[in-house]
Amino acid sequence: MIPATYIVTTLIGIFLFFLGKNRIKNICMNENKKPHSLNIYHGLFPAILSIVPPLILLSLWIICDDVIFDQMLKNRLPNNLIIEGKQTFLILLAAINNIADGIIVGEPERWMMDLAQKLIIWRGHSDSLISIITIICSFAFGLYALSFVKIDFRARNAVEKLIMIGLIICSLIAIITTIGIIFSVIFESIRFFKLVPIYEFLTGLTWNPEFEGAARAGSGQAGLSTYGSIPLFVGTFLISIIALSVSVPVGLLSAVYLSEYATKKIRGIFKPLLEILAGVPTVVYGFFAALTIAPFFRETGGLIGLDVASESALAAGFVMGIMIIPFVSSLSDDVIRAVPQSLRDAALGLGSTKSETIKKVVLPAALPGIVASIILAVSRAVGETMIVVMAAGLAANLSLNPLDAVTTVTAQIVTILVGDQEFESAKTLSAFALALTLIIITLILNFFALQIVKKYREKYD
Amino acid sequence: MTETVESIVNCKNVSVYYGQKKAINNISIDIGRRSITAFIGPSGCGKSTFLRTINRMNDTIDSCRIEGTVIVDGKDIYDPSIDVVPLRAKVGMVFQKPNPFPKSIYENVAYGPRIHGLASNKSELDDIVEKALKGAGLWNEARDRLDESGTSLSGGQQQRLCIARTIAVEPQIILMDEPCSALDPIATSNIEDLMSDLAKEYTIIIVTHSMQQAARVSQKTAYFHLGNLIEYGDTKEIFVRPKDSQTEAYISGKIG
Amino acid sequence: MAQTRTEKIVIDGLKARQTKERNFKFFGIFAVALAIAFLAILLISICSKGLPGFFQYYATFEVELTRERIDPRGDMSDQSLFEGEAKKIINEAVLEFTGAKKRNEKKAARSLLSNGSDLRLVNFVQKNTDKVNSRQKIKFALDDDADSFFRGYIKKQTPEKQRRLNDIEINYLEKMNEAGIITYEISDYLFFGSASRNAEMAGIKGAFIGSMLTLAVCFLIAFPLGVATAVYLEEFAPKNKFTELIEININNLAAVPSVVFGILGLAIFINLFGMPRSIPLIGGLVLALMTLPTIIISSRAAIKAVPPSIRDGALAIGASKMQATMHHVVPLAIPGMLTGTIIGMAQALGETAPLLMIGMVAFIVDIPGSITDPGTVLPVQIFMWADFAERMFVHKTSAAIIILLLFLMIMNGGAVWLRRKLERRW
Structure with missing residues (x-):
């Protein structure tokens, strides 16, 4: 029914397009005048109005009707129903929805079958209702628009205004997404901080969300989970440091070599090769870290008498460092090349060697840009997920030893949120609190990097 | 030629190519010690390119290739055994646009002596900086603001800072590539005065667009056209009695 | 010609500066080489593991495609084919080839082919309805342990208890190999299979x-x-x-x-x-x-x-x-x-x-x-x-x-x- 409605509405629009076009043609013939706008705009104006707003309405309805149905189901749940243990309200609703979709597991209770039956009827009513409304709207808007079509109607301006509104709405998506992210994180985080005090989250030294039912009696007690996020941040920090100590020297020196020493041809070959490293999906790096690098480190460690964990911060950090090399190198390369040639000439003209010119003139001049590129690399490392999930492990050890297994903020978010969650439990909610801190950290890093780059640009523009 | 001046730069059959394009065509010229020689000619005539062959600044351009011999102070500077570092310490250069480093005035001047290790301690370095700034006529304006950025100076001051930076190394030759083209007339006349002073100690080769400038400061003038050296001789001679008709046309403003 | 002070100092210090210059340039080349080496190691490591993944071992057996046994309802529908005795027919062919008699021998023989072999037989029948009621040679994938044996990951020299295949199974596999029915071919499961817990059937x-x-x-x-x-x-x-x-x-x-x-x-x-x-x-x-x-x-x-x-x-x-x-x-x-x-x-x-x-x-x-x-x-x-x-x-x-x-x-x-x-x- 719904797909048919989409098609019918579109057909109405096309019909109105020709109606509008013919109408203006006839008017012109009768009055023997030229219209203000081309005929096509007189057709487009009613067509757009009869298609776009009704279809947006229809789409919104389809997205939102589940929310309304859930509310209606909630009001019709049996009064004597006891929600116990893991049988949360959400799971009940999902079960009823499944029954209505024809997925029946086991023998559902009688009242559930009834509700599912009702749900099917509601859905049918809702679909017919919205289809009728959509088609009526489509006609109404279209005919109303058609009534404007006259010889002196500025149809082009009207159509352009409509397109402009469309463009503005599209450009609002960025803001809507940001709002969506903030909302999806903040509300759950507030709920989390009601269960777990914020100071415990920020200062606690143990992260152990495993022993957890739906409710949480207190915190830090025996047998109960604890939500001290320090080990996660230390782990994130440790892995990022390892990654940077690989990527910064290699990336920076590569950038210097490729921009200052290499011939055009060599640069043309090696720069894209380096950038391939940035195009490899992170899951591939994770696989590489877990299957090749981690065993290699463990064996080499064993040879020299070091006890390296099978999932070590070193392996994950090292591979992450490889991944980040091109981020450091290509941004640094840009800023190094932005240093004016006249400064190089001045230094060379005084008799500096090339390396003296680079070390004493070019790099100091490019320093702000290089710092910005390193900050962006840090933000990249902090936000990286798959490598850590696959190679660094999930043990929340509070350790700065790169040979230990550690875990990170992102790895915890993923493990907590993969699979079925109960949105009531502190464990699930903790992922949102972690995400909130992660967002804040990356945005701060991004802000500083952009400020530095902006200042740097002003200096040379 | 009225007096024999000892020459310091001897070029023989020098040609310069950018890729396939020939920019300088078979030029031979001798340049006298402690004098000012001006290269003039319409833009694109190769005078700047030729200037840059004298301290091998053309090495920074990948596609550039040089034929012939350039002898500076008795040594063939394109000999494979020659390192550009001592060459450029000996043959300094001042560029068209003032290009101070984004560092303090002091650091700008001290840069050259530092990399070459000309001063063994701080007070020696201070002396070199002071002497260079005095030599460039900037000391009075800059003595109280040595810690300020070199880029905070005015255009003319910046160019004098670049000259100070060059003479701090105590080169023998200073190449100047249109040093006044980005400056106003007052700053230009300051630089010109400075050049005459410097010529007592240094050999100066200047590329200039302005014939008046060449006439004012130089003892000898070379006229370039389309990569060829058309005429070379005493400045007075060239401006008063050019031998070549092209030179005459340029000087009298018919081409340019 | 006399050297000036500057000239003398510069020339004296030149050697050390040239060395520094060379070192610095070397570091640059080294960094680029290192980054490229990382890329090469990554790609080589993936390719060396991945190329064998495009192939797997198959065993070809001749099976009797009796209509009644394969298609009990006689309408060639999915339902009917799944109710049929595809699995049994394959097992009979394997047992006949290996000559397994005892209980443990039969068990060993049956475990060598992939779990999905019956599905493969059904697919074959669906595509070749004209070949029903005849003897047909059909290629079945080996079970992943059997596959590992031919790849050399499971070695005969290893004590029996420590390997995933027992002596009887290895014996049968060698027998198949000698009979020339084992082939190493491009894995059709990889391209046309879907998610599966059985490694040999898994595909993308x-x-x-x-x-x-x-x-x-x-x-x-x-x-x-x-x-x-x-x-x-x-x-x-x-x-x-x-x-x-x-x-x-x-x-x-x-x-x-x-x-x-x-x-x-x-x-x-x-x-x-x-x-x-x-x-x-x-x-x-x-x-x-x-x-x-x-x-x-x-x-x-x-x-x-x-x-x-x-x-x-x-x-x-x-x-x-x-x-x-x-x-x-x-x-x-x-x-x-x-x-x-x-x-x-x-x-x-x-x-x-x-x-x-x-x-x-x-x-x-x-x-x-x-x-x-x-x-x-x-x-x-x-x-x-x-x-x-x-x-x-x-x-x-x-x-x-x-x-x-x-x-x-x-x-x-x-x-x-x-x-x-x-x-x-x-």
């Missing part, structure tokens, strides 16, 4: 189709939105606080880690709007929001690259601002916009973390037929396979990675080609 078809559906959704949402936003911001937006706010948001979204987009999808689309989990529609939506900043930024650059003279030319002959933009600027900027979009799509194709959170990590055997069917995508499939310990899964995972990388190479190569070919030089 489901994940591949899931990836394509997800990417299609992502493109259809992100491209129009991104281009419209870029056009508005670059051509029409007034310079005010509001425009600034949009720009700040775009920059921030570009910096937000990808997991956060997964959280957005989970909390808003699934939890709030009650959309189903694991479907390409949601995956595409989430990836579209994630790639939007990339597309907007590159589209804006493409629009900026169109010289103002084109715009002025159109305006000068009386076109409205909208007409100048839509008729002249946008068509000229399209190649640049597409280049950025392809790069964004390549990012989306390789992305894993956000899709894990919206449930695309579920074990789904069925191949998704539309954007609202549950499915998974290639990178997630790789992630799931990477967890299995079997040697054959390592090979298949690496093979899947090679396929994924090939697609990324094609996309990025396409973007470069497009940029070179279509972008005009002004």
